[in-house]
Amino acid sequence: MITGGSISFSVYVIPMLLLSGLLILKVDVKRYALPGMQKEKKASQFLGWFNLILGILLLLVNSLLQIW
Template sequence: MGDTLTSSYYGYAIFICFASGFLLLIIDVKEYSKKNMQREKKTARITGWFNLSLSVVGFLLDILFT
């Protein structure tokens, strides 16, 4: 009787951060490197690692607090 179904969107947000960071690092950095766009390559690399880091921290916090 005390069981309730709770839904959380944290998992989706974590996945989106991970996927976008991974794709930035794999696809965008390679394309910017081919086109010799150094400023955009650096920005994509920083943003990609930030998204990956954010997803890992979010995943660890989700495990820790659930």
């Protein structure tokens, strides 16, 4: 039995947030740039930037916690 260990899902979550944020900003925002789709464009921009910022913050917090 292993004691003191923990499973960290940050190894999977952080790259997924960063990659999905980049893909949303690169692909979806261009696709929704058509006239009449401004709400969708704004929503995808928000979601893309939210994913990127959350991924960067989690990366920083994870790095700081590994140092301590």
